[in-house]
Amino acid sequence: MMSGSGNSSGAASTAGADGRHDDDAALTEFLSSLMDYTPTIPDELVEHYLGRSGFNCPDLRLTRLVAVATQKFISDIASDALQHSKARVAAPIKDNKSKQPKDKRLVLTMEDLSKALREYGVNLKHPEYFADSPLTGTDPPTREE
Amino acid sequence: MTYGGGDAAREPQLDSQNTLKPRISTTTNQFGHAVSRISVTQILEATGFEHSYRRPIDALADVLLRYISHVGKLSVSYANMSGRIQCNVFDVILALEEIASVHGFAGQSDPNHSLSSSGVVLDLWRVVGKEREVPFAGSIARFPVTRSRQVETSQDTENEVEWGHIPDWLPSFPDPSTYTNNSVSNESSVPRKQMERPHFSFRKFFSVNGSDGLAPSGNTNVERENEMVQRNPYLVPPLPHRERQVSDMTIPSERKAVSVFETFAPVIEASGGEIVEERGVISSKRPAVRFRIGVGTKSMSKMLSLRDTGMKEDLWTVKEEEMDSKKRRAEMILKESMEKPNELAQL
Numbered sequence: 257m258m259s260g261s262g263n264s265s266g267a268a269s270t271a272g273a274d275g276r277h278d279d280d281a282a283l284t285e286f287l288s289s290l291m292d293y294t295p296t297i298p299d300e301l302v303e304h305y306l307g308r309s310g311f312n313c314p315d316l317r318l319t320r321l322v323a324v325a326t327q328k329f330i331s332d333i334a335s336d337a338l339q340h341s342k343a344r345v346a347a348p349i350k351d352n353k354s355k356q357p358k359d360k361r362l363v364l365t366m367e368d369l370s371k372a373l374r375e376y377g378v379n380l381k382h383p384e385y386f387a388d389s390p391l392t393g394t395d396p397p398t399r400e401e
Numbered sequence: 402m403t404y405g406g407g408d409a410a411r412e413p414q415l416d417s418q419n420t421l422k423p424r425i426s427t428t429t430n431q432f433g434h435a436v437s438r439i440s441v442t443q444i445l446e447a448t449g450f451e452h453s454y455r456r457p458i459d460a461l462a463d464v465l466l467r468y469i470s471h472v473g474k475l476s477v478s479y480a481n482m483s484g485r486i487q488c489n490v491f492d493v494i495l496a497l498e499e500i501a502s503v504h505g506f507a508g509q510s511d512p513n514h515s516l517s518s519s520g521v522v523l524d525l526w527r528v529v530g531k532e533r534e535v536p537f538a539g540s541i542a543r544f545p546v547t548r549s550r551q552v553e554t555s556q557d558t559e560n561e562v563e564w565g566h567i568p569d570w571l572p573s574f575p576d577p578s579t580y581t582n583n584s585v586s587n588e589s590s591v592p593r594k595q596m597e598r599p600h601f602s603f604r605k606f607f608s609v610n611g612s613d614g615l616a617p618s619g620n621t622n623v624e625r626e627n628e629m630v631q632r633n634p635y636l637v638p639p640l641p642h643r644e645r646q647v648s649d650m651t652i653p654s655e656r657k658a659v660s661v662f663e664t665f666a667p668v669i670e671a672s673g674g675e676i677v678e679e680r681g682v683i684s685s686k687r688p689a690v691r692f693r694i695g696v697g698t699k700s701m702s703k704m705l706s707l708r709d710t711g712m713k714e715d716l717w718t719v720k721e722e723e724m725d726s727k728k729r730r731a732e733m734i735l736k737e738s739m740e741k742p743n744e745l746a747q748l
Contacts, residue, residue: 279517286526287490293529294536296447297440300543301433302469309473313488321490321525325497326468328528330441330461334448337457341450364445364453369460377503380460 287317295323302326329376336372337364344368430466436541437462447535472496497521692728 299316302323306313313319341362366382373380387393441461445453475496480488494516502509507520516522 276515276517279515283490283517283522286522286529289526289529293534296443296535296537297465297469298436298537298541300541301436301440304433304544305466305469306473309470310477311473311488312477312486318488318490318493321493322469322472324525324528325472325521326465327440327444328525329468329500330444330465331448331528331532333461333464334445334450338449362449362451364450364457366454366457366460369457373460373464375504378464382456 287321290317290320290324293320293324295320295327297323297327299323333369333372333376334364336375337368338362340368340371341365432544433466434459434462437465439538441465443535443538447533468500471500475499491516494519494522692732693725694728694732695725696729 299319302319306319306322341364345360345362366380370380370382438458441458442453445458445461472493476488476492479492479495480486483492498506498509498516498519498521501521507523508514508518509520
């Protein structure tokens with residue numbers, strides 16, 4: 257009985273070891289495939305900003321890993337913003353007669369971007385307008401001309 | 402993909418939305434920000450956007466740089482927690498998992514999940530394998546480019562032996578002739594200007610005490626030391642133990658010889674003489690002291706009655722009478738002291 261359980265645990269452990277070995281092999285394969293793939297973010301930029309944070313690693317594959325991760329992050333945000341933009345375009349217009357038909361162009365606006373970023377924990381506030389003087393909007397008698 | 406506006410200029414410009422464009426923060430970030438803006442534009446184009454305003458692209462470029470810094474910081478912290486200073490792949494995977502934990506990834510709930518087959522890694526593998534490769538437009542050099550500094554080479558560094566255990570950034574050793582006892586080869590071997598002098602001269606310090614075991618060097622050592630001393634008051638060497646010429650005390654010439662009167666000035670002051678009034682006035686020239694020598698015959702009762710009425714003029718006269726009596730007493734004391742100089746102690 258004991259030997260049987262020992263054998264089963266041994267088998268499990270070997271299976272686990274094999275699993276880990278497979279995982280490590282997969283990871284090694286993935287890292288080597290990174291060298292063939294050129295991410296959109298250049299390596300020099302990633303290296304510089306990683307170095308500024310204290311990241312010290314001479315291995316280029318790790319730099320590529322971070323570059324690919326960053327690219328994926330930005331593309332996820334962009335696709336979310338695209339969804340918001342498409343939803344805005346597809347929304348029915350209340351006043352069809354006065355307004356012109358909606359522009360079918362897909363334009364990235366601050367509104368869509370801030371909505372997309374909010375889900376990722378980035379709060380982006382865009383001011384509505386910029387005033388050219390501090391007294392803009394005040395009452396005319398009080399404003400110094 | 403159309404891009405609103407031209408390249409970033411220093412002055413605020415109005416873009417298509419008629420809003421002021423904010424300036425890029427610092428000069429060190431400008432290049433990185435510009436490069437990341439190009440990358441962001443390419444990513445947006447690959448995603449499907451046709452047009453964009455400038456401000457969202459700037460925002461996304463900033464987010465990109467912050468993300469890279471955040472991943473780096475987290476990886477370093479994981480490496481440090483494991484007792485390493487160099488990050489490895491598992492530190493990076495842990496950092497990516499921590500960032501992705503907000504959104505969630507496959508296998509997050511399992512605490513014993515393998516890092517090699519983490520959901521984060523699988524997602525990235527999907528990106529690498531399936532998505533169309535969009536390389537960066539153009540190529541950039543390694544930055545920041547450090548300007549090559551010209552290192553000062555003195556004659557010492559040229560002749561110096563390269564030690565393996567001493568780093569290069571340390572200053573070179575001083576010339577051996579500066580600290581050897583050999584006075585013959587000292588001045589002729591190395592020109593004075595090119596010799597590196599120590600900042601503080603122990604030789605000078607010790608020579609004062611008589612235990613001068615070092616060879617005398619030229620004036621430049623003293624000059625340099627004086628220079629250093631003048632620059633930094635904390636580097637002034639302590640005063641050695643010997644007699645020093647101290648400036649004499651300057652006694653003001655206008656003071657008269659010490660007389661008995663001067664000695665008893667405090668007594669007169671206490672008694673309320675005219676000198677008190679004189680001293681209250683700050684003037685360079687001391688006015689002459691005037692005493693009224695005379696005997697006042699007014700009685701005390703009259704003085705008291707005047708006080709009760711409270712008339713100011715009378716009070717002044719009363720004060721003068723008081724001063725007269727006190728002056729008389731002071732003069733008496735002076736007379737006695739001049740007659741009997743031996744009995745000064747009683748005062």
